[in-house]
Amino acid sequence: MTETQTLPLFPLHTVLFPEGYLPLRIFETRYIDMVRQSLRESQPFGVVLLKQGGEVLQCETDLDTTEFNALGTMARIVDTDLAADGMLHIETRGLRRFRVERFWMARDGLIMGEVDPLSPAVVPEAAVEQLPRLTAFLERIMSDRDPHRAEPRFDDPVWVIYRLLERLPIKLEDRQRVLATDQLDLTVRHLSAMISALE
Numbered sequence: 001m002t003e004t005q006t007l008p009l010f011p012l013h014t015v016l017f018p019e020g021y022l023p024l025r026i027f028e029t030r031y032i033d034m035v036r037q038s039l040r041e042s043q044p045f046g047v048v049l050l051k052q053g054g055e056v057l058q059c060e061t062d063l064d065t066t067e068f069n070a071l072g073t074m075a076r077i078v079d080t081d082l083a084a085d086g087m088l089h090i091e092t093r094g095l096r097r098f099r100v101e102r103f104w105m106a107r108d109g110l111i112m113g114e115v116d117p118l119s120p121a122v123v124p125e126a127a128v129e130q131l132p133r134l135t136a137f138l139e140r141i142m143s144d145r146d147p148h149r150a151e152p153r154f155d156d157p158v159w160v161i162y163r164l165l166e167r168l169p170i171k172l173e174d175r176q177r178v179l180a181t182d183q184l185d186l187t188v189r190h191l192s193a194m195i196s197a198l199e
Contacts, residue, residue, distance in 0.1 A: 048072035
């Protein structure tokens with residue numbers, strides 16, 4: 001069993017999937033410090049989807065009105081750039097999923113969490129026959145070949161499913177529901193139906 005880890009948490013209005021690409025603009029001091037520490041110690045931080053509240057927290061009382069999903073994804077910084085506007089631009093890649101067991105606000109204003117890493121999701125054998133169609137559709141619509149994005153892995157069904165979810169018009173709540181799913185057979189079925197409607 002994987003041990004619980006302590007991570008800084010970044011509540012955002014987005015869902016990051018494993019191997020997903022997420023660029024961020026950082027301007028708050030606490031998050032700039034978080035990026036520095038993450039780079040210095042080669043440690044990830046956690047991205048969680050906000051349910052309620054804003055991405056900018058002014059004080060600890062703001063935490064009382066902030067609600068985020070307990071299941072998120074670890075993010076690793078793959079590139080940084082200080083832009084002309086003074087903002088720190090970072091590019092991140094999703095690692096593995098985790099579940100937040102408890103969280104608190106540190107003195108510097110960062111939300112810290114004790115998290116349990118989760119096993120990768122799987123596609124049951126019964127859904128495998130529908131995957132070639134999903135893979136072919138993704139290959140047609142996938143135009144991003146940025147060097148900081150993950151290398152295409154069209155032979156990995158979970159990778160294909162997550163990349164489709166990032167590109168198709170799917171609500172954040174539904175993306176979060178899939179992120180929390182260990183068995184992706186229903187997701188394959190829903191994506192197949194959506195692709196049929198689009199073609």
